[in-house]
Amino acid sequence: xxxxIAYSLIATDLDGTLLRGDDTLSDRSRTALAxxxxxxxxxxxxxxRPAPRVRPLLDELGSQGxxxxxxxxxxxxxxxxxxxxxxxxxxxxxxxxxxKIEAEVGEVYAAVDQDxxxxxxxxxxxxxxxxxxxxxxRVLRRDDLWTQPISKVLLRHPxxxxxxxxxxxxxxxxxxxxxxxxxxxxxxxxxxxxxKATGLALAAGRLGLTSAQTIAFGDMPNDIPMFDxxxxxxxxxxxxxxxxxxxxxxxxxxxxxxxxxxxxxMFSGGRTGPLIGRQAGPGTRPGAAQGAPRTQ
Numbered sequence: 001x002x003x004x005i006a007y008s009l010i011a012t013d014l015d016g017t018l019l020r021g022d023d024t025l026s027d028r029s030r031t032a033l034a035x036x037x038x039x040x041x042x043x044x045x046x047x048x049r050p051a052p053r054v055r056p057l058l059d060e061l062g063s064q065g066x067x068x069x070x071x072x073x074x075x076x077x078x079x080x081x082x083x084x085x086x087x088x089x090x091x092x093x094x095x096x097x098x099x100k101i102e103a104e105v106g107e108v109y110a111a112v113d114q115d116x117x118x119x120x121x122x123x124x125x126x127x128x129x130x131x132x133x134x135x136x137x138r139v140l141r142r143d144d145l146w147t148q149p150i151s152k153v154l155l156r157h158p159x160x161x162x163x164x165x166x167x168x169x170x171x172x173x174x175x176x177x178x179x180x181x182x183x184x185x186x187x188x189x190x191x192x193x194x195x196k197a198t199g200l201a202l203a204a205g206r207l208g209l210t211s212a213q214t215i216a217f218g219d220m221p222n223d224i225p226m227f228d229x230x231x232x233x234x235x236x237x238x239x240x241x242x243x244x245x246x247x248x249x250x251x252x253x254x255x256x257x258x259x260x261x262x263x264x265x266m267f268s269g270g271r272t273g274p275l276i277g278r279q280a281g282p283g284t285r286p287g288a289a290q291g292a293p294r295t296q
Contacts, residue, residue: 006266008213010036011068011200011226014047014057015131015183016219016254017236023133025060032260033061036267044068044203046196046216046226048182050113050121050151051076051083053134066206070113070151071180071190071222072199075206081117085202087191088115088149093176095146097189098153100172105165111136111154112145119148127156130185153177153189162187166221180222181240188222197225215266217251217259218243234262 010033012018019025033043043061046068047054054069054076064079075085094112102108109127114120121136122145123129129136139145145153157165166181169189173179177189204214216223216230219239227233227246235247236258244250251258 007215007232008041009204009207009209009215010041010043010263011046011214011216011230012043012259013196013218013220013223013226014045014049014054016238017217017223018045018254018259019057020255023131025057026257026260028257028260030061032257032263032267036263039267041267042207042209044200044207046072046200046203048180048186048188048196048222049134050074050119051117052119053121055081055117066203068196068199068203070115070199071182071188071194072196072225073151073190073194074115075199075202076117083115083117084206086115086151087194088151089153089177089189089191091146091150094150094153094189097169097173097176098142098155100176101155101169104172105157105160105168107158108165109156109158110142110145112150113152113154115149115151119151126158127154128185130156130183151190155187155189156185182220182222195225196222197229200226200229215262217262219254234259 037043048071049069051069051074054067058067058078067076067078069076073087074083077084111123111127122139123136124139124142124145162181166179166187170179175192178192178194180188182188211229212231214230215232216226217234218226219236221240221242223243224246233247234249234251235244237250237253251262
C-alpha cells in the first residue's frame with residue numbers, strides 16, 4: 001500500500017506564484033503538479049483573477065474541476081463552464097467607498113471586474129492595467145463601470161505606493177468593503193468579509209477536504225487569509241514581506257519554480273532543490289477557518 005500523501009489539497013495563487021513573469025507555466029511546475037495529482041492530491045487554483053481571465057490557464061492545465069477566482073468572490077466550475085457560487089459588490093457601496101478613499105488621498109484611477117463567466121474588465125480613463133497581457137475594455141467615464149454587477153474594484157494612485165494606498169483605503173472604507181493588495185499596482189475592493197480563505201474553504205468542503213489537509217502557496221498580502229486557513233503556507237522568495245512573516249516556509253521564486261521544488265520534495269520522497277527559510281512538518285500550524293461564505 002502506498003504511504004499517505006502529506007497534503008490532499010494544493011492551493012496555488014497564480015501571478016507571482018505559479019506563473020512566471022511572462023504569464024507562462026514552466027514545464028517543471030507542470031510536471032510537479034501532475035506528479036502530485038497522480039499521487040492522489042487535488043490542485044486548486046486560488047487567484048484574484050476573475051473567472052474569464054483564468055479559463056485559458058485551466059484549459060492549459062487540463063483542469064475540469066473547481067477554481068477559486070476574484071479573491072474568493074467566485075467559485076468557478078471549469079468542466080461545466082459555470083459559476084457555482086459568487087458574491088457581488090453593490091454599486092452604491094463601491095461608489096461610497098471610492099468617495100471616502102479619494103477624500104483621503106486625492107484622485108484615484110479605478111477599474112472593475114464584472115461578475116459572471118463572461119464578465120469583462122472595465123477600466124476608466126487614467127487606469128493602466130498592471131498585467132498588459134490581460135484583456136480590458138476602456139470606458140469613457142466612471143459611471144460606465146457600473147453597467148453590470150461587479151465582483152471587485154481595482155485601484156491605482158498616481159503617487160502613492162501600493163502599501164500606502166492599501167493602508168489609506170482600509171482606514172477610509174472601514175466595513176464597507178474588504179481591501180486587499182494582490183500584486184504590483186493592484187489594490188482592490190471586494191465584498192466585505194470575502195477573502196481567498198472563504199472561497200478556499202467553500203471549495204475544499206465541496207471536495208470533501210479540510211484545512212488540515214491543505215498546503216497553500218502565495219506571494220502577496222491577499223494570500224494571508226489563505227495561509228491562516230490552510231495547515232501550511234509556503235511563500236515565494238519574491239513574496240511581499242507581510243506574507244513572508246506569516247509563512248511556514250519560504251521557497252524559491254516563481255521564476256525559479258519554487259512550487260515545483262516543494263512538491264517534488266513532498267511527493268517524490270526526496271529533496272530536489274534548495275529551500276529558503278524555515279520548515280515544519282505537515283499540520284504544524286492549525287488552520288484558522290473563516291466564517292461560511294455568503295451566497296447571493
